[in-house]
Amino acid sequence: MRAMLTAVAALVLAGCNQQVAEAPDLILHGGTIYTGLDRLPPVEAVSVKGGRIVATGTSADLLKTAGSATEKVDLAGTYLYPGFTDAHAHLYGIGERETSLDLDEVKSIAELVSIVGEAAKTLPAGQMLFGRGWIETHWPEARFPTRQDLDAVVSDRPVVLERADGHAMVANTAALKAAGIDGKPKSQPQGGRIEVDASGLPTGMLIDNAMGALAVLQTAPSEAQIDATYEKGAAREISLGWTGVHSMSVAGSHVPRINELSDAGKLNLRIYNAIDGSDFDKGVFGETADKMVTTKAVKLYMDGALGSRGALLNEPYSDRPDTSGLMIAQEEPTLALMKKAYDQNIQVCFHAIGDKGNELVLDWMQRTFDAAADKAVADKRWRIEHAQILRLEDIVRFHQMKVIPSMQPSHAIGDLYFAESRVGPRRLLGGYAWRSLIDAGAMIAGGSDAPVEQGDPRIEFYAAVARKDLEGKSGPQWHPEQAATREEALKMFTIWPAYASFREADLGTIERGKLADFTGFSGDIMQISDAEILKVEPTITVVNGKVVYKRPAPAA
Known part of the structure; x- marks a missing residue:
């Protein structure tokens, strides 16, 4: 069986490595490149033409295809992965954090x-x-x-x-x-x-x-301030290794600015916008000509956050019995907006943290789906953002309803210090339940929720696989059995966010024909110890076939 798999892999790679009619624009070589394709070994090099991947294979073979104008980048041992996408962040807030009083x-x-x-x-x-x-x-x-x-x-x-939770x-x-x-x-x-x-x-x-x-x-920022804030946010993202971001709760008035900045080459980041629900009718849905910016989703809120006891629970908080949290969404107008989104093919990204909040969102989504004429064939890919505390019986509903849990691993390793005091051990059985959701068939779109969290892909990947704090501490109440495997964690930040933004045909793996978005780290996060993941350095970020970040050379 092993010999057969080796032969199949060799045939696939040979097919990918065939010479192309025109010389590539870019060849990245001399590294270990994880393609994200199941059961296939890493390759040494990848070539790019017109922003898309044309071949993968050995450095020797691909360098033979170079022309006089081909840019050749020696990875010098760097480990390259499909572009990491932060499937839940607030790009404007990331930029604001760079210029405001940081109390982190x-x-x-x-x-x-x-x-x-x-x-x-x-x-x-x-x-x-x-x-x-x-x-x-x-x-x-x-x-x-x-x-x-x-x-x-x-x-x-x-x-x-x-x-911090906003x-x-x-x-x-x-x-x-x-x-x-x-x-x-x-x-x-x-x-x-x-x-x-x-x-x-x-x-x-x-x-x-x-x-x-x-x-x-608050005074409204000027257009120049808005632009500068987005540029700062994008610069931080690509310097950490993110090639894309699903930006949440975007002001509708900001979308034209984002589009213009991207068209001018000032962001160098693939952006998928979910606008604030109050701006649904502002006419900003669409995408830029090069599809670097897509605005196709709306962000709604069911409840608040667990730390400030705003997450909506079925039963009172264990450490404050006078409250069960807050219900932010109002049923009738929210269901009307959800129907409008469904009819206009707009994705709903619904914030829910508490078990009652998640239960209600699933119920309201089911009601919307059941009332639709095309429910048998619709591919809406609606999402629940955070999905932190779930009733055990609701875990299977995500896959059954084709709802995507959009989750941020760093929330777990921060919240688990106080989560048990908030909700008690019984409710925590459905807390931050990555393993249970994946085993039930769900695809988790992994993100960071920056600037709520640091927004570092190394921390998010580490948290997903280690389920320990940054010093390596945990406990039984952290439910280590809910950790993801390395392969699953890679999907959480690559192919599953691509699916969650309707781009899996173009993004999420390194294979011929897909867009050339790559994330490079100094270490092999698929093999090194958990603790070492936090110590690797972002080395190179490639978006749309363009090197947008390279780690500065060490000072002499």
Whole structure:
């Protein structure tokens, strides 16, 4: 049997390696190239013409096809993979993170307060201070920050600090007053929560839709600022090895800017946009002529995040029995929008984290499918973004309904520190259930949710296969049996995101005729130890047959 497989592989490779009529534009050689094709061994070289792959094979054979104008790139031992796609990120937010107060590394409320106080000193008088990225789950104070914490260092200007998950903010008293929400709330916003203290006054914490009250404090960015932000975000993505991104909750007004920037060659990233649901009727669906930017999806929200207790649960939170989370979506208007999306062939990307949130989304999708005249032949590929806490009986529904779970492995290795306290051990049996979903037949589109997480493909791949934190720690409640294999993890960031964006005929594997998107790392992530995955370096990123990033040579 082994001899037969070897013979078949040799025939396939020989067919791929036949000489082409014209010299290729680019030959990448001298590496180990994982094609992503099942049961086929790595190759040494790949050649590209017109942005598409024309051959794979040995370096010696492919270099013979080079012409005088062919660019030859010696991989010098680099390990090359099909282009990694971040199937859930916020490209604008990634760019914003590069220019705003980054609180990702803050380790306590005391440190947060100190950083905020120093940052305020650098701003003009009265200018609002905005920061993002804090998360309190490891802080010694073991609580959310409050307006009083911020008031102690900054009281003369609004301060707004967004939690890492993007589903909660803390504001100082000046910000609450400016937004008109500093007194006892008469009611709570639909799909949101203004946290209050024992006297009924706001603590400064605003959850999900309650954050909208602070929108009046923000000034709209200029077109130049929007462009610069997207350029910064794209530059970071390709420097990490991402060749594509499924950008979520994109403002409809930004889509023409993204298209123009891409056409001008300023992004060098393959972008699949899911616009915010409120912008559905703005007429921005479509794609650029070269298909580098596609806008074919809409992003909806069922609930909030687990960390800020906004994820919608069937039963109350284990560590706060007075709440079961928040239901952001309203049934009647959301079902109407879903029908409109179905009829116009627009993909629905529905945020759901809690078990009740996921159950409702699956139910509403099923109702939409059942009411459709073409349900027997439709290929809609609707998605649930995050799908973090599932009822065990809902796991099989993803494959049965042809719904794609779009999941971010780094969420698991961060959330599992506190997830058991939020939902208890029983509900955690369906938490971050990659193994169970894959075994049930689902294809997981893997992403990072940057800037909520770091947005690093090495961390995401590691988290998927190791299911441990970045120091290698885990525990029984982390359910290590839910980890993915190396081969499955590669698919989670290559061919499965391609399928999730209707591009599997063009992307996701390295084979003749497909688009030349490649990700290169300094190490063999298919073979090295789990811990070593985090230490490899991005070496080369190729998009559409163009080298868009190369690791700088070490300083002499």
